[in-house]
Amino acid sequence: MDFGNILSLALGEIVTPTTAAYALAALGLAVHFGYSGLLNFGQAGFMAVGAYGFAISTLTFKVPFVVGLLIALLSAVIFGLLLGVPTLRLRADYLAIVTIAAAEIIRYIVTTNTLFRITGSADGLSTFQREFDSFNPFPPGTYIFGWSNRDFYVRVVSWLVVILCAVIVWLLMRSPWGRVLKGIREDENAVRSLGKNVYAYKMQALVIGGILGALAGLLFTLPRGSVQPANYATELTFFLWTVLLLGGMSTVLGPIVGAMIFWVVLSLTQNLLAGLIESGAITFLSIVQAGQLRFILVGIALMLLMIFRPQGVFGNKKELAFA
Amino acid sequence: MSGTNGQNPDNIDYMTDTRAIAVGENLPGCKKRDPIVVADNVTRNFGGISAVDVEHLEIPRHKITALIGPNGAGKTTLFNLLTGFDTPNSGSWTFEGNNIAGVSSYKVARMGMVRTFQLTKVMGKLTVMENMRLGAANQPGERLSKALFKNIWGGREREITKHADVLLEKFKLDTKKDDYAASLSGGQRKLLEMARSLMVRPKLVMLDEPMAGVNPALTQSLLDHIKNLKAEGMTVLFVEHDMNMVRHIADWVVVMAEGRIVAEGPPAEVMKDPAVIDAYLGAHHDVDLGDAEGIRELEAELEADEESIVGTEDAGIIAPEAIEARLEEEEGK
Ligand SMILES: Nc1ncnc2c1ncn2[C@@H]1O[C@H](COP(=O)(O)OP(=O)(O)OP(=O)(O)O)[C@@H](O)[C@H]1O
Ligand SMILES: [Mg+2]
Numbered sequence: 266m267d268f269g270n271i272l273s274l275a276l277g278e279i280v281t282p283t284t285a286a287y288a289l290a291a292l293g294l295a296v297h298f299g300y301s302g303l304l305n306f307g308q309a310g311f312m313a314v315g316a317y318g319f320a321i322s323t324l325t326f327k328v329p330f331v332v333g334l335l336i337a338l339l340s341a342v343i344f345g346l347l348l349g350v351p352t353l354r355l356r357a358d359y360l361a362i363v364t365i366a367a368a369e370i371i372r373y374i375v376t377t378n379t380l381f382r383i384t385g386s387a388d389g390l391s392t393f394q395r396e397f398d399s400f401n402p403f404p405p406g407t408y409i410f411g412w413s414n415r416d417f418y419v420r421v422v423s424w425l426v427v428i429l430c431a432v433i434v435w436l437l438m439r440s441p442w443g444r445v446l447k448g449i450r451e452d453e454n455a456v457r458s459l460g461k462n463v464y465a466y467k468m469q470a471l472v473i474g475g476i477l478g479a480l481a482g483l484l485f486t487l488p489r490g491s492v493q494p495a496n497y498a499t500e501l502t503f504f505l506w507t508v509l510l511l512g513g514m515s516t517v518l519g520p521i522v523g524a525m526i527f528w529v530v531l532s533l534t535q536n537l538l539a540g541l542i543e544s545g546a547i548t549f550l551s552i553v554q555a556g557q558l559r560f561i562l563v564g565i566a567l568m569l570l571m572i573f574r575p576q577g578v579f580g581n582k583k584e585l586a587f588a
Numbered sequence: 589m590s591g592t593n594g595q596n597p598d599n600i601d602y603m604t605d606t607r608a609i610a611v612g613e614n615l616p617g618c619k620k621r622d623p624i625v626v627a628d629n630v631t632r633n634f635g636g637i638s639a640v641d642v643e644h645l646e647i648p649r650h651k652i653t654a655l656i657g658p659n660g661a662g663k664t665t666l667f668n669l670l671t672g673f674d675t676p677n678s679g680s681w682t683f684e685g686n687n688i689a690g691v692s693s694y695k696v697a698r699m700g701m702v703r704t705f706q707l708t709k710v711m712g713k714l715t716v717m718e719n720m721r722l723g724a725a726n727q728p729g730e731r732l733s734k735a736l737f738k739n740i741w742g743g744r745e746r747e748i749t750k751h752a753d754v755l756l757e758k759f760k761l762d763t764k765k766d767d768y769a770a771s772l773s774g775g776q777r778k779l780l781e782m783a784r785s786l787m788v789r790p791k792l793v794m795l796d797e798p799m800a801g802v803n804p805a806l807t808q809s810l811l812d813h814i815k816n817l818k819a820e821g822m823t824v825l826f827v828e829h830d831m832n833m834v835r836h837i838a839d840w841v842v843v844m845a846e847g848r849i850v851a852e853g854p855p856a857e858v859m860k861d862p863a864v865i866d867a868y869l870g871a872h873h874d875v876d877l878g879d880a881e882g883i884r885e886l887e888a889e890l891e892a893d894e895e896s897i898v899g900t901e902d903a904g905i906i907a908p909e910a911i912e913a914r915l916e917e918e919e920g921k
Contacts, residue, residue: 433736441727441745442735448711448722454673455709455781459723460697460788461730469732515713 271536277410278528285423286312286485287527289430291508291520293477299514300438301470302450304361307348308478308505310368313497314344315479316486317375317384323393325383330396334483341479344371345472353467360471368502376494389493397487419488426484427521430477435517437473446470447515507567513577522578530566534559602650602818609648609840614853617644624649624792624823625670625701630679632665632847639665640676641847647792652814652824654834654855657844663827664706666844667796671703672696684791698725700791704798706827708777710784712770716761719769719780720752721745723787752787758813759783760806775801779810786817793817795826799833811837831859 278284290308297303305311318340323333348367352360375384384390401418408417437443445466448456453463486492504527512523538555541547550558570577611619623646632640640662647653655663668674670681672693680689683701697703711719721727727748728734729741756762759779764772769780782798798814799807815837817824828834834841834855841858843851851861858864 436736437732440735440738441721441729441741442732444714444718444722445730447714447718451711451713452709454693455705455711456722457673457693458671458697458703458705458709459784460694460702460725461722462694 267540271533271540273410274536275529275532278532279525280420280424281528282419282423282484282488284524284528285420285427286481287505287508288481288521288524289427289484290478290481291505291512291524292427292430292434292517293474293481294505294509295514295516295520296434296470296474296477299509299516299519300443300450301446301467301474302357302453303353303467303471303474304357305364305471305474306361306499306502306506307364307366307368308474309497309499309501310364310371311341311344311475311478312482312485312501313368313371313375313494314340314475315482316492316497317371317390318479319483320390320393320486320492321383323396324390330400333393337479337483338476341475342472345475346468349468349471353464353471365499365502368497369499372494372497384494387494389491391491393492394487394490423484423488426480430480431517431521434477438517442466507563510567510577511570513580515581516577516579519577519579526578527563530563531559534562602821603815605650609651609854610852614857616849616852617642618646618852620646620648622649623647625681625683625825627670627681628679630666630669630681631677632662632669632674633677638847640669642666642679642849645842645849647823647825648840649823650818650821651839652818652826652837653840653842654838655825655827655842655844656829656831656834657850661844662847663844664796665847667703667794667827670696671701671794673703697788697790700788701794702785702788702790702792703794704778704781704785704796706796706800708774708781710769710772710777710780712768714769715766716756716769716772716780717749717752717765720756720765720784720787721748723784724748724751725788748787752783755783755786759810775803775806778802779806782810789820790822792823792825795824797827797829799828799830807833835859 290312293311294305294308297305297308315337318337319333322328322336323330328336344367348360348363352363374380375389376387377384378386380386398415398418401415403414403418403421405414408414412420438446445456445461448459448461449463449466457463482497485496508523508527509520510523511526512519512521535556538547538550538558539552542550542552542555607621609620611621625645625647627642627645629644630640630642631638655666657663665674669676669679672688672691672695676689680687682688683696683699686699688696688699688701711722714722727741727744729738729745734740753762753765756765759782761772761776761779761783764776769777772780778798778801782795785793785795795814799810802810811833814824814826826838838855841851841853841855842849843858843861843864851858851864853861
């Protein structure tokens with residue numbers, strides 16, 4: 266078993282575009298839940314809306330990249346409004362139910378065979394990333410960890426987007442606007458009694474977090490060059506919640522570091538188990554079972570975390586004392 | 589403090605204004621010389637019971653009005669209805685002449701009608717100072733479009749902070765300003781909520797049992813503070829069970845029982861009203877339990893009262909001797 270290789274694979278996970286996508290989507294959840302108290306269990310739906318919004322407008326309507334990007338974000342805004350208008354006046358749990366259902370509805374819609382020519386059904390869509398690739402400023406060659414120029418390009422773009430969004434969220438949350446959101450999280454009637462339009466603030470938070478989700482959907486699909494409905498199932502949402510809990514809910518760095526930890530742990534357990542199985546040290550597991558086992562391990566890790574460090578890696582222990 | 593400020597065109601000192609509050613007799617639902625809130629036929633039923641059934645009520649402007657009544661009389665429910673936190677079964681009401689029935693609660697607050705809650709609502713995971721700042725109005729940084737630019741909202745933020753500092757000091761919370769509100773004691777939360785409601789300089793402030801759980805020494809200074817709100821041109825409506833407090837600061841008392849207004853008038857007059865005594869105060873209301881003299885009076889009355897255990901051997905710690913001994917001990921300190 267090559268520990269050096271296993272370790273470098275794990276470290277490589279830290280900067281993959283997928284990690285960036287998870288970080289960004291979880292940042293959206295932080296805006297929803299960590300700062301505003303909105304229970305969104307449909308972040309996978311926002312990601313799907315972003316990814317499909319871009320892919321469909323590029324492939325079916327042949328729009329340029331920037332227009333596709335704007336359509337993706339606009340779709341997320343509309344999706345957020347559709348979810349928010351009926352639910353945000355109600356109790357918090359209604360939003361949870363509606364978002365989880367809406368995300369599934371999106372997934373079923375893009376999977377139906379009737380829409381095969383637009384959505385590609387279960388096969389999904391591909392080759393919508395060509396224009397994005399054409400912006401690659403890096404000449405062919407190998408970069409840092411033996412990445413190709415495209416690998417390097419998608420990583421640079423992904424993390425620039427994450428950093429930009431993180432800075433914006435940080436700026437927003439330290440502003441009086443962010444203060445109103447945190448107040449709503451604590452007690453929305455108290456905030457109402459102080460003359461703030463709680464409904465409008467919740468809507469803004471839902472839409473902003475949703476936009477981050479849609480952008481994350483793009484970061485998730487552009488490097489792959491394909492989008493498939495199976496990638497946007499409910500478990501994605503729960504992985505994002507795991508990431509959020511890992512890192513700490515009401516912080517900006519939390520979701521980012523949470524995503525890194527999540528993927529490093531997944532990669533380590535996967536490759537360690539595979540190595541042990543190959544070397545004959547473990548005989549009672551197949552490689553496929555090992556792949557499933559690692560998610561069990563993630564679950565256990567999360568439980569341990571909740572017991573010993575419930576505020577997450579970056580969370581504020583003091584805040585939790587009053588939960 | 590003088591009553592001369594921008595909100596007072598007539599140059600009247602509201603602290604010493606002795607003009608009659610009511611027009612005509614002091615009957616339940618009577619008309620006021622200068623009402624700030626006028627409510628008509630406001631009803632609210634919960635299941636079968638009618639929690640609020642107010643035919644007509646006017647709250648006098650620039651006065652301190654106490655709303656009293658037994659538990660479950662409908663005081664909090666009336667507050668909720670007037671401020672848009674609950675929807676009535678029927679009724680309409682105006683604030684400064686504007687019809688605000690059905691207007692959402694945040695708009696009511698923006699118009700200058702700010703309330704506090706009987707069960708205090710503080711934002712636990714925000715600091716005391718952030719709670720205070722949240723109370724302020726006209727902070728451009730609360731708009732999403734301006735939130736990113738500190739140069740736009742930074743100036744207003746400093747003004748707000750200064751104002752908050754002054755209020756926190758008055759409410760004896762200045763040492764706590766960087767603590768999480770969740771770490772405050774029950775009484776301190778009441779104080780914070782009241783201070784926060786004053787951040788907007790409301791026209792009418794509605795306090796639901798503001799002094800419940802606040803220690804006597806601080807109550808005294810806060811009472812003075814509430815009185816002074818009048819000088820600043822504010823109107824106060826508060827719910828309170830402590831008759832001493834009502835007597836000390838209220839210009840006007842409204843008594844509710846079983847959802848209805850049963851009596852209205854100046855404190856001294858209302859407390860002599862048989863309907864009020866019957867509904868609320870009980871027979872021994874005029875006894876000041878704060879001094880030994882009052883206790884002896886009460887003792888005499890209670891001993892004559894057949895249903896009372898005072899004067900029998902069951903009296904225990906409520907026996908006058910026991911109470912007097914404790915009072916003397918306290919005075920000695
Ligand atoms: N949400 C509710 N659902 C059902 N009944 C309610 C509700 N809120 C209040 N009530 C009932 O309405 C009546 C009036 O309650 P309210 O809270 O207004 O009393 P209150 O005068 O404020 O009493 P207290 O002095 O104890 O605070 C009570 O009988 C109460 O049981
Ligand atoms: Mg009450």
